[in-house]
Amino acid sequence: MSTETNLKTRLITDFHAREAVMNGEASSEFHQKKRAGLAQFEQLGFPTIKHEEWKYSNVRDLISVSYDFNADSSIGLAELEDLKVPAQEANILYFVNGRYNAELSTIISPVEKVTISALSEAYKNDPAKVASHFNELTKDAEDAFTALNTAFTQDGVFIHIPDNQSVEHPIILRFVSDAREKNVGSQPRNIISVGKNAHVKLAEAFRTLGEQRSFTNAVTEIHVAEEANVQYYKVQNESDNAYHVGTTQVRMLDRSHFYAGTVTLNGKFTRNNLNIVLDGEHCDAHMYGLYFPDGSQHVDNHTVADHQKPNSESNELYKGILRDKSKGVFNGKIFVRPDAQKTNAFQSCKNIVLSPDATMNTKPQLEIFADDVKCSHGTTTGQIDEEALFYMRSRGISQPEAMSLLMFAFCADVVQQIKIDSIREYLENVITQKLASK
Amino acid sequence: MRITFAGNYHELSFKYKSVMLSINDLRASIEGKEILKGINLEVKPGEVHAIMGPNGSGKSTLASVLAGREEYEVTGGNVVFDGKQILELAPEERAAEGIFLAFQYPVEIPGVTTINFLKTAVNEIRKYKGESPLDAAQFLKMVREKAKLVSMNDSLLKRALNEGFSGGEKKRNEIFQMAVLEPKLAILDETDSGLDIDALRIVAEGVNSLRSPERSTIVVTHYQRLLDYIVPDYVHVLYKGRIVKSGPKELALELEEKGYDWIKAEVEAVG
Structure with missing residues (x-):
């Protein structure tokens, strides 16, 4: 039996073992959805590179070992200090090894503006509501990792913003893998529902403590109602032994605005799926991404802008700097459905490859079924601009300093899109350090 | 056969001044093709030298080689600047020693503001000289004065370097950078190209x-018109990688009137 089958079998066995001790809860809607997720996962199995969506991202290494998905952690604030993605006054929720840690968390926004709770708590309080939203947007049949997450969902965040509310303080979700003692796994599920004309800024930050392996399989579902405005950022600064697969599934309704920023600073293997369904007219979706792999790191961003209704716009800019033997993958899909006339869709992916051993695979994929649309895409992969470098050096700026400035500038148009000040400043600092370190 | 006209030039120069720049039999090629075929030139402090010549004669190559552009391979000769051999120095070291090149095509650098770029440059040069960096207030004060001096609009300072600047704004930005960096030797590479007469005058001022x-x-420069505003002490004509004629500022007027053909003919006759 191969290791791959091992992990799959272990997970399935584990699921049934848990189910056996659930008593009456096993018949709940929530659990039935999980069971369906498991069946889907069982059928799909972990993807191989023969799978079109996983052609350049091999998960063999990820699934070659086992992970403890129920690892306890004694982590306290002191140990988290170095891992902090700093925040100004904000709602901060900690998830350690995938489970909510109330002691470490702070919720400051008033309940009339926003309901923020751990998914586990929300389920206890209102099982029907949580169960109905759970897995409403995600598509288990299309992705084994999403199906796996569905089957094993234990915790995450459940956020509801009522109509017409503007949440002043950002909501920051900090996911910490405590991998000091053993290989740990976590499968958080976040469900975020933003009401009509409501405004919110959200961030997910992923960090690792310790040198053992961590495997995070995160899924976030975001409902964006009419005229809502959502800023959503994902920041990954994990260890060199961190494996991360994540899917963010978004559904937008009429005249809503959605901004996503996905920044991968560090991690052994990262696969981000960002799927946005523009299921309304006059919506605009914005996707920004930035990644900096070095060593033998692997970063894969798959995005989907699925235009289903007329008169909407999607706008995408991903940028990467690749060093050493790192690998990058970008796959950007734009679907324009037959009804989606007058769609504007733009996509751009720009990369700087600093080493002959680093590789970048980019694949724009446009499928257009309407005739009155404006779509464009472009990808560039190159080295640092020698003319710009010489210009700076001719003014007395040393080569390393000039390189840093140019690369920082390259990142700037993505970083500037991050509208949570403390996170943007954090990114600027980490990026500056990273650029200076080589 | 190699011809140099350095002798003519020496008769014109003032002997009592020390030499700032001395170019001796400088040869350079790009992709195996020799562009500079033995350049000799001396420049003393305070002097303005114009290098003219037809297209493709090697004018911009000379400017680039002096500034240290790495695409060019120096295949012979030497350049002494302020007592130092500079051909082995990196571009940034030459800049710190006091050489400034105003680019024919200033580069647009999105994401780096002019002010941040210049602050980095000034402090890197100060570091090279063993001086402490300027603090933000000192730097800002100095930059404002210099901007005024070259009629540079303050608002351009906060914008990304040259990004979306007009041709005139870009060239003015070059001169502004020169004012801030205070070089000993400024090399203006076709600064007049792409400028209308008003922009030209402002840059020249x-x-x-x-x-x-x-x-x-x-x-x-290719054309005499810039020299109406920046009046040179000497004019040299570069042709096929060599300085084939040197003279006082009137030579520029003669070239304007008669074109380059008579010089070409003279060279071909001798060569």
Whole structure:
């Protein structure tokens, strides 16, 4: 039996073992959805590179070992200090090894503006509501990792913003893998529902403590109602032994605005799926991404802008700097459905490859079924601009300093899109350090 | 056969001044093709030298080689600047020693503001010289004064370097950078190209305001018109990689009137 089958079998066995001790809860809607997720996962199995969506991202290494998905952690604030993605006054929720840690968390926004709770708590309080939203947007049949997450969902965040509310303080979700003692796994599920004309800024930050392996399989579902405005950022600064697969599934309704920023600073293997369904007219979706792999790191961003209704716009800019033997993958899909006339869709992916051993695979994929649309895409992969470098050096700026400035500038148009000040400043600092370190 | 006209030039120069820049039999090629075929030139403090010549004669190559552009391979000769051999120095070291190249095509650098770029440059040069960096207030004060000196609009300072600047704004930004960095030797590479007469005058006024007995200037230009505003002490004609004629400022007028053909004919006759 191969290791791959091992992990799959272990997970399935584990699921049934848990189910056996659930008593009456096993018949709940929530659990039935999980069971369906498991069946889907069982059928799909972990993807191989023969799978079109996983052609350049091999998960063999990820699934070659086992992970403890129920690892306890004694982590306290002191140990988290170095891992902090700093925040100004904000709602901060900690998830350690995938489970909510109330002691470490702070919720400051008033309940009339926003309901923020751990998914586990929300389920206890209102099982029907949580169960109905759970897995409403995600598509288990299309992705084994999403199906796996569905089957094993234990915790995450459940956020509801009522109509017409503007949440002043950002909501920051900090996911910490405590991998000091053993290989740990976590499968958080976040469900975020933003009401009509409501405004919110959200961030997910992923960090690792310790040198053992961590495997995070995160899924976030975001409902964006009419005229809502959502800023959503994902920041990954994990260890060199961190494996991360994540899917963010978004559904937008009429005249809503959605901004996503996905920044991968560090991690052994990262696969981000960002799927946005523009299921309304006059919506605009914005996707920004930035990644900096070095060593033998692997970063894969798959995005989907699925235009289903007329008169909407999607706008995408991903940028990467690749060093050493790192690998990058970008796959950007734009679907324009037959009804989606007058769609504007733009996509751009720009990369700087600093080493002959680093590789970048980019694949724009446009499928257009309407005739009155404006779509464009472009990808560039190159080295640092020698003319710009010489210009700076001719003014007395040393080569390393000039390189840093140019690369920082390259990142700037993505970083500037991050509208949570403390996170943007954090990114600027980490990026500056990273650029200076080589 | 190699011809040099350095002798003519020496008769014109003032012997008592020390030499700031001495170019001796400089040869350079790009992709195996020799462009500079033995350049000799001396520049003393405070002097303005114009390098003229037909297209493809090697004018911009000379400017680039002096500034240290790495695409060019120096295949012979040497360049002494302020007593130092500079051909082995990196571009940033030459800049710190006091050489400034105003680009024919200033580069647009999105994401880096002019002010941040210049602050980095000034402090890197200060570091090279063993001086402590300027603090933000000192730097800002100095930059404002210099901007005024070359009629540079303050609002351009906060914008990304040259990004979306007009041709005139880009060239003015070059002169502004020169004012801030205070080089000993400024090399203006076709600074007049792409400028209308008003922009040309403003840029030239900027250059003139920076003239001093200690600062030398090399003006590389195809046309005489820039020299109406920046009046040179000497004019040299570069042709096929060599300085084939040198003379006083009147030579530029003669070239304007008669074109380059008579010089080409002279060279071919001798060669």
